[in-house]
Amino acid sequence: GQQLNQSPQSMFIQEGEDVSMNCTSSSIFNTWLWYKQDPGEGPVLLIALYKAGELTSNGRLTAQFGITRKDSFLNISASIPSDVGIYFCAGLKGGNTPLVFGKGTRLSVIA
Amino acid sequence: DSGVTQTPKHLITATGQRVTLRCSPRSGDLSVYWYQQSLDQGLQFLIQYYNGEERAKGNILERFSAQQFPDLHSELNLSSLELGDSALYFCASSVANSPLHFGNGTRLTVT
Numbered sequence: 001g002q003q004l005n006q007s008p009q010s011m012f013i014q015e016g017e018d019v020s021m022n023c024t025s026s027s028i029f030n031t032w033l034w035y036k037q038d039p040g041e042g043p044v045l046l047i048a049l050y051k052a053g054e055l056t057s058n059g060r061l062t063a064q065f066g067i068t069r070k071d072s073f074l075n076i077s078a079s080i081p082s083d084v085g086i087y088f089c090a091g092l093k094g095g096n097t098p099l100v101f102g103k104g105t106r107l108s109v110i111a
Numbered sequence: 112d113s114g115v116t117q118t119p120k121h122l123i124t125a126t127g128q129r130v131t132l133r134c135s136p137r138s139g140d141l142s143v144y145w146y147q148q149s150l151d152q153g154l155q156f157l158i159q160y161y162n163g164e165e166r167a168k169g170n171i172l173e174r175f176s177a178q179q180f181p182d183l184h185s186e187l188n189l190s191s192l193e194l195g196d197s198a199l200y201f202c203a204s205s206v207a208n209s210p211l212h213f214g215n216g217t218r219l220t221v222t
Contacts, residue, residue: 003153033210042113042201042213043154088154090211096159096167098144099211103153 006089006102013079014110021105022073023089031092032065032072033099038085046087047074079109114138117202117214125222129190132217136183136204142166143185144211145177148199160185192221 006023013019023032031050035043047058049065049072056063062075072091076083089102114137124130136143145157156169160179171177174192179185189196197220203211 031210035213040215042115042203042215044113045210045212048210098156098159098167098169100156101146101154 004089004091004100004102006105008105009103010106010108012108012110015079015081017079019076019079019083019107020073021087022071023091023102024071025091026070027093028069029091030069030094032063033090033092034061034063034072034074035088035090036085037088037104043088081109081111083107084109113212113214115202115204115212115214117217119217120215121218121220123220123222124192126192126194128192129188130192130219132187132189132200132202132219134185134187134202134214136185136202137212140204140206140212141183142205142207143179143183144203144205145185145187146201146203148201148216154201157187189219194221197221
């Protein structure tokens with residue numbers, strides 16, 4: 001099935017550093033979502049974006065809905081150890097089409 | 112806590128067997144989705160139900176089936192199990208086109 005191109009696949013960063021990851025597609029999406037998955041748990045919604053160009057923050061997290069509607073990025077500022085996990089982007093085209101997920105970015109934070 | 116409940120948490124069974132995974136959606140959510148997460152494969156959409164009726168179908172094998180009951184809980188049936196069916200199976204629920212909320216998954220191991 002169709003998937004979003006999410007990069008990077010994995011990141012190792014020092015505590016306190018900023019992180020940036022992105023998601024691209026050849027298709028247009030009406031909604032972009034960012035989820036985080038901790039080991040042994042289901043994905044948890046971090047940020048939802050509904051309009052092209054929209055920039056939304058949730059604490060140290062900021063995400064943007066690309067102007068072309070074909071991409072989105074997520075930034076995490078001043079990373080902390082509990083930011084460790086897998087971050088997934090997901091796109092929704094609307095109608096009855098299902099939510100499509102990227103393959104995830106695995107984030108490791110070194111204290 | 113997402114409000115989505117999945118049982119069992121873990122399931123170990125042999126090839127050729129059949130299992131049933133159960134999901135209770137968040138209160139008020141009419142849509143239920145099933146996703147499969149294999150190692151390094153991200154989240155693959157299987158099937159969606161809305162208020163008891165099948166709404167969308169993804170890459171779901173013919174050996175797999177699902178249903179949503181009048182009380183809105185859903186079951187995913189996996190039969191003639193193969194080693195490659197070992198994965199995490201997630202249920203998610205939502206209201207209309209709102210973001211999905213995931214359960215903590217059922218980890219299926221086929222030996």
